[in-house]
Every structure is written in C-alpha cells, then in structure tokens.
Amino acid sequence: MVGAGADVEDSAVEAALRPKSLAEFVGQPTVREQLDLVLTAARQRGATADHVLLSGAPGLGKTTLSMIIAAEMGAPIRITSGPAIQHAGDLAAILSSLQEGEVLFLDEIHRMSRPAEEMLYMAMEDFRVDVVVGKGPGATAIPLELPPFTLVGATTRAGLLPPPLRDRFGFTAHMEFYEPAELERVVHRSARLLEVEADAPGAAEIASRSRGTPRIANRLLRRVRDYAQVKADGFVTREIARQALAVYEVDERGLDRLDRSVLQALLKLFGGGPVGLSTLAVAVGEERETVEEVAEPFLVREGLLARTPRGRVATPAAWEHLGLTPPRSGAPSTTPPGQRGLFEG
Numbered sequence: 512m513v514g515a516g517a518d519v520e521d522s523a524v525e526a527a528l529r530p531k532s533l534a535e536f537v538g539q540p541t542v543r544e545q546l547d548l549v550l551t552a553a554r555q556r557g558a559t560a561d562h563v564l565l566s567g568a569p570g571l572g573k574t575t576l577s578m579i580i581a582a583e584m585g586a587p588i589r590i591t592s593g594p595a596i597q598h599a600g601d602l603a604a605i606l607s608s609l610q611e612g613e614v615l616f617l618d619e620i621h622r623m624s625r626p627a628e629e630m631l632y633m634a635m636e637d638f639r640v641d642v643v644v645g646k647g648p649g650a651t652a653i654p655l656e657l658p659p660f661t662l663v664g665a666t667t668r669a670g671l672l673p674p675p676l677r678d679r680f681g682f683t684a685h686m687e688f689y690e691p692a693e694l695e696r697v698v699h700r701s702a703r704l705l706e707v708e709a710d711a712p713g714a715a716e717i718a719s720r721s722r723g724t725p726r727i728a729n730r731l732l733r734r735v736r737d738y739a740q741v742k743a744d745g746f747v748t749r750e751i752a753r754q755a756l757a758v759y760e761v762d763e764r765g766l767d768r769l770d771r772s773v774l775q776a777l778l779k780l781f782g783g784g785p786v787g788l789s790t791l792a793v794a795v796g797e798e799r800e801t802v803e804e805v806a807e808p809f810l811v812r813e814g815l816l817a818r819t820p821r822g823r824v825a826t827p828a829a830w831e832h833l834g835l836t837p838p839r840s841g842a843p844s845t846t847p848p849g850q851r852g853l854f855e856g
C-alpha cells in the first residue's frame with residue numbers, strides 16, 4: 512500500500528531522507544521556534560534539556576525531531592517504544608544504562624504498561640527509580656540514582672496520556688499537518704537527495720496528494736520515480752506524477768485505498784452513518800487503530816467524515832467525492848455506471 516505500509520528499501524531510504532538539524536527541518540515554524548529556544552537555553556546553561564512531548568499524526572516527523580534534539584544537544588539517543596516496555600523491569604534496565612544527557616525516545620508512549628508508567632514518573636522528576644527485588648512480604652525496593660537525561664515522548668494524541676505523565680513534560684509540541692507549499696519543499700529536498708529530477712508542477716502534484724504528511728510525500732515521490740524511470744525518461748512532470756499516482760490508486764485529493772474503503776463502507780454499508788468505529792474497522796478488514804489513527808484524521812480534516820458522540824458520519828462532501836447519492840428516507844444509494852463497488856476487484 513502506498514499510503515501506510517513500507518518495504519525494506521523504503522525504510523532505508525526514509526532514514527536517509529531525515530533532516531539532521533532544526534534548520535533543515537521543513538515547516539512546523541512554531542514548534543521549531545519553541546524547541547530552538549528550549550534547546551539553546553539548555554545548551555547555554557550547560558544543562559540537560561527538559562523532557563519533551565511530541566504529539567501528532569503518524570509520519571509528521573516526531574522520530575526525526577527526537578533525533579534532531581539529540582544532535583542539537585550533542586547527545587546520544589536511545590530509541591524504544593511503549594509497547595516494547597511491558598514490565599517495569601524493562602524500563603529500569605533501559606534507564607539505568609543511560610549516559611548523562613542522553614536522549615531517550617519513547618514512541619507510542621501512551622501504550623506503555625501501567626507499572627512502567629509509574630516508574631517513569633519518578634525517573635522524570637527525580638532521576639531516580641526504585642527497583643523492587645524479591646517477591647511477597649520479603650520484597651525490598653532499592654533506590655537507584657539515574658544520570659540526568661531528556662525523555663522525548665511521542666504520541667498520536669496527547670489526550671491519551673494520563674495527566675500525571677503529561678504534566679511531567681517541560682515542553683509539549685503539537686505537530687500539525689503540513690501545508691502544500693511546505694510539502695513541496697519536502698519533495699524538492701528529497702528529490703535532490705535521491706537524485707531524481709522533478710520540475711515544480713511535478714513536485715506540486717505529489718505534494719498536493721500527500722495528505723499533509725512528509726512520510727507520504729517521500730513515499731509518493733519514490734513511486735513516481737519508479738514510474739518515471741520505467742515508463743518515461745526518468746523526469747518527473749505533473750503529467751507523469753498524475754499517471755503514476757493513478758496506477759497506485761492515490762486520487763487527486765490524496766485519498767488512498769484505505770481511505771476510500773473506509774468512506775465506501777460508511778456510505779454503502781451504513782448509509783452514511785452514524786456507525787461505531789469498531790464496526791467500521793471490521794467492515795474494511797483493518798485494525799481499529801489503523802482506521803482511527805491513519806485514515807480518520809485525514810478524512811476529518813478534509814471534511815469528508817465527522818466524529819460524533821453517536822459514531823462516525825459521512826459529510827455531503829464524502830457522497831460527492833465518491834460520486835454517490837445520499838439515500839432519501841431509507842432508500843438504498845445508487846452507484847453511477849463505471850463506479851467500482853466496495854468489494855469489487
């Protein structure tokens with residue numbers, strides 16, 4: 512899938528395309544300015560930077576920013592994720608091996624286990640953990656001093672974090688979706704690094720279909736590059752980008768196969784809603800989290816889907832985008848000739 516999955520070559524290229532400094536990081540002007548102040552001030556004081564929480568949709572640059580924080584502080588970085596830390600002992604092992612000033616990047620921090628989370632409170636605030644040795648009445652807590660470190664937590668939604676954890680971050684940055692002009696700069700920068708020749712309209716076409724997300728912009732650029740190389744002379748123009756993205760089923764608004772299946776299920780199976788998230792996810796054969804965190808933020812932002820207390824509801828723009836007619840008084844919707852059904856092909 513062009514929109515969400517990644518192959519091995521893609522992962523390696525993605526790493527190579529990461530900006531290495533705040534100056535190279537495109538867009539997010541507010542976050543960049545605030546973070547620059549936090550880091551410069553800490554550097555001037557010769558101190559370890561405060562803990563940073565980054566929230567925002569997948570692919571907006573949270574991992575990249577955590578690496579930049581380490582690079583700007585001249586510190587090493589350790590990368591792990593919430594789901595990888597199931598026991599407090601896992602976290603104690605990581606924390607006790609940190610060097611002074613090291614950046615610990617904890618992706619999906621909202622998915623950490625409860626005991627680990629509680630250990631993290633003390634580690635963040637007092638740079639200390641209590642390691643419990645033994646079991647039952649004979650168990651003893653041995654306090655362990657930690658070197659000062661910077662925790663960079665990443666989450667798709669800061670609202671998922673318990674307040675005691677959220678409050679222990681000295682700085683919280685909310686990453687926004689990128690404007691088309693910013694994504695165009697991302698595409699030009701990546702094209703230069705990948706040695707792909709693209710003109711301005713070609714880059715703009717890719718940017719406008721990238722759902723406000725640099726990771727998707729980079730991925731679409733690579734797929735358009737493949738098409739340009741195999742079917743043309745390697746040069747990316749608007750027409751080449753359009754042809755390539757039609758092959759990969761990314762439409763003019765940037766909706767990919769997953770987005771369209773979600774909308775089609777909502778419209779065709781549930782008459783436009785309201786329908787619960789779990790039911791919708793089952794209908795498209797995806798995990799609830801994938802629908803909620805990958806497809807929905809974009810569909811909501813595009814004004815195609817609304818989250819209501821009673822469930823997910825399609826907007827009139829969704830019916831229009833898929834060329835379907837909203838049902839009147841319970842009549843089934845009609846599919847114009849040539850429109851492909853949900854489960855066809």
Ligand SMILES: Nc1ncnc2c1ncn2[C@@H]1O[C@H](COP(=O)(O)OP(=O)(O)OP(=O)(O)O)[C@@H](O)[C@H]1O
Pocket residue numbers: 524525526528529530535536537538568569570571572573574575576618665697725726727729
């Ligand atoms: N501001 C930016 N400027 C240029 N490229 C960027 C920017 N932000 C992200 N990218 C590119 O997008 C890709 C994805 O970024 P990254 O892995 O940091 O996202 P993420 O928010 O951590 O995603 P996830 O939460 O899914 O792990 C990287 O390869 C990077 O090259």
